[in-house]
Amino acid sequence: MTIPGYDGVVEKLTSVKNAFSSWDNFKHAVQVKNTFFSTYCIFWFGLAFGNWSLGSAMIGIGLNWWQAIVVIFVSQMIAAIAMAFNSRAATTYHLGYPAISRVVFGMQMIVYSGASHVANMLRAIFGDSYKNMPNHLPASAGIATNKMIAFFIFWLIHLGFCFFRPYQLTKFFWFKGFIMVPAVFGVFIYCMIETGGQVNHTLPQTSATTGMGWFIIQAINTGMGNLGGDADLVQQLVKPITCTLAASLGILATAAINGKWGLTLWNPWDLLDAIQDRHNGSGPRFAIFLAAFTWMVGILGTNIAANMIAFGSDVSLIAPRYIDMKRGFFLAQVLAYAIVPWKIMSSAKTFTSFLSGYGLFMASVAAIMIADYFITTRGNIKLAWLFDPQKTNKYYRYHKGINLQAVIAYLIGIALPLPGFLSSLGVSGVGVAGKRLFSLGWLLSFFVSFISYPLICKFWPTENQKLFREEGLAWEESSKTTIEGVDIGNSPDGIFPEVEKVIKEEA
Template identity: 50%
Template sequence: MAATNLKASAAQKATNLRNAFRTREGFRSLVQTHDTALDKHGHPGSKSRWSNEDLDPTPPEKRTCKSCLAPMRWWNFVTFYLGLSFGNWTLGSTMIGKLPISFEIWYASVLNLAGIGLNWWQSILVIFASQLISSVAMYFNSRCASVYHIGYPVVARSVFGMYGSFYFVGARAALAIIWYGVQLYSGASFMSNILRCIFGHKFTDIPNHIPESVGITTSGMLAFFLFWLVHFPFCAFRPYQLRTFFWFKSIIVLPAVWGLFIFCMANTKGNIGSVYASNIAGSKGWFIMYAINSGMGNTATLITNQPDIARWSKTESGAQWSQLLTQPLSVTLSASLGILSTAAINNSWGLETPLWNPWDLLGAILDRYWSASTRFAVFLSAFSWMVSILGTNIAANMIPFGSDSSMLFPKYITIPRGQYIVEFLAFAICPWKILASASVFTTFLGGYGLFMSSVVAIMVCDYYLLTKGNVFIGHLYNPSRTNKHYYYTMGWNIQAVVAYLCGIALPFPGFVGSLGAKVSTPATDLGRLGWLLSFTVSFVVYYVLCLIWPTSNQKMIKGMGLGWEEQSGDTVVAEDGTEIVEEGQTVRARSDISDEGPVETEEYGVSKNY
């Protein structure tokens, strides 16, 4: 039966493709997404599309079936976060005493983190503290998606309003493009290691025909293009179809990190010297808080992106507890290995510039120990590290952009289509040019967490404290004034907007100062507390403001006397009271759930459920 359905589906796709080049209607049918049950019942009378299969709640069959390889149970999330977090080799460079700023430690410098001034053990403790705070935030931001199986764009609708959500989704999508390109360029460095191991001087001696002002060489462009191609096949898959890949990534990244650490220790006989000493003058309080906030910049995007990953969980808490210790322990351990390895290599080899980045270290190993066995070992290590960056780029940038773009243009874009779009956009923005010259712009990217922390704070506060975990799924697809829950004020949750602005207001002057403007010392100090300060202020302001001036949705929930997560469950109820359940080819109406009152029971013929 499955083989027959697959053949029929392939035949139908071929027919649609042929028709697309024959008539206008055929082309429109090909590029437009198909109606879903929520299209028919979620926003009656609307001429626009606010629903597609990626915006609708994830159906049970995509969270439970073995054939779809969904990351559905807690151990699947453990391997996901283990592979995502264990490659943070260079995070220690953001904490250690004054370091020369160059492209080799670019990732630290763009975040304004290089050389905070802590010693080695202070750095390790601060990294663990920052990652634990991040994991707690990820824990709470995963709940709504785990329970209702909706991604970040739809969760944003429930909090910020049907039209207000476009800003918060669009802002994340725009930054995902830049970071996608940046990670592409980082991974291309490992691709260069691989090509050098295979072709030797035939790769390194490729004549350069690209002007120096561009910021990349011909050989570098070749490595970038090849790593860009590696991403291409993954664009066709949704997150639940990538469980095997993330499992594979977690398996190979562990020996790659440990192998590089063991080499550094064996090669130098463990000569880590005094490691790194603190050079902080005066009170350490501000520096410690600054360092914790800096460490959180490493996971700021991941905290915001949690709903896009947690929505595929089979259980309500599978995506929460699984990462609470996995993520901070993995990041801290890998960063500690990076600190010790860099100290040992620097002391033994007498380097002026510490080799923080693993691709530079692998290149230095080839320079010193060029042989067939060394090339093979470096090839395996570089390949593993490249896969690690590939997985991070997919999870932190490609999937979120696909999810965001599916909401911005639901009539034409699904998650896979959005992922193909960001693949081409990331190439088009020329990230090598950005990294080579636009220091102010890259510093702006480093402040991404400042703006997103307020968003997370409001989402968490609204779900846990103000709406008691109740989300009315059917109303999340109705953009009209008849939407009593999420239309708010002209489609905007004004209380949320006020809290958001308050959250970014205090650290914002310090952030502007990091871009080159002259600001006061207190403003600089507040700016260094970016994520923590922004989160706290937005959370408190939104909670207090809603106690005094509750939203229409909060009033209705209180009036209905709903308890904790009483609207949760695998059953999806559209706004008109239609219960969308898997029952052959039908959906049926229920009279006991809609807040509009009793609805007559009847059946509707539809082509798809959810």
């Protein structure tokens, strides 16, 4: 029995082994031209070091330091495995997310954190005159005037990056990766020196469910709320390690400072404010400014990579005739105000509930895409047909452009944990069982959809699944009949002149 993708994994492992077989091989592996050990590692290292809040939030909801570290590592390992499987199709066929989504669902289908560090910078410059600025916003707004000014400044900075395509930001991500690490370690070292390394502080548990086991499961699901994706082995290794490292620094520093100062901090901007409350001289303020600037750059990069680009890709799937990736960037920029992120970040409990809910809705999508690729179509995609919106598209038109089987599997996947999610938003009448199902959120949604979709398709196959069965294609056989990403066999007439252009724009 041949395991799908096994040869590729062996090849990656062999390349890693060869890289450490001699000094010359190692130097060759880490050269900039070799993205395996350079660009990817720097990108993920910089991205991972934005996870301080993810770790410190675990302290904020009541875990002790070692429980929080274990939770982060387990959740990131699970997420890395899911990422690898979910992005196999993209890396094999060299397609962007919008095109890959059409395979399964059919042809139609974070800013506040950075602003808070801008507020740290403004306070470091203007001192108490910024902190004590009169508030002219109503209490119902959930944000004060000084914080809204900081939000607007960061929004303007972020707006400038909407004019660039992802490949034009490579140097920015290198810059982010290099400056984030010393800044995060610097704040961590300060906290350890200030507290003598005492990290035994734990906040009272605020979980809605009872029992430590359920509490841990809920925390693991929260940790998987930032799932992204690429199938490269380096990311499978680097992501869980670096995310756990960065989150652990936040966990240990937060636990130590809360214990020493008697506070309930959980995010880095409040920590920097607390430091300035106790050290308000010119030297400490300059250090706080540098730390806040670095963290702002880090969050800006994370928001671009994990949110803005992802949103731009996703939304272009809805109306590709009118919305491309760049227009999606600007739409995301407008929505930054609409989702009132300052309310999401108002407490550790609210933040973790948001992450859990986000993971709940995304887990089913990932599960269906993985099941479709690895089970129902055996890794075969008809590339050219993905760019044919006509009703004559026999592979990906589905039912008026929508794969009803996938939609049904998605709804089944989110149905069980949904009541518990609504309860976390304040809806009454949900029992303990419903809340515990929400604690299982990501895992429950993923496996229910992963099982449901192939079962539905077994008894009610889609038209393209019927065609693949008739053609008797072997594993990923379609990927061997392409030239520069264009399917040379069994393609619709009249679209070849545009296919390669569209693929490059979406990739």
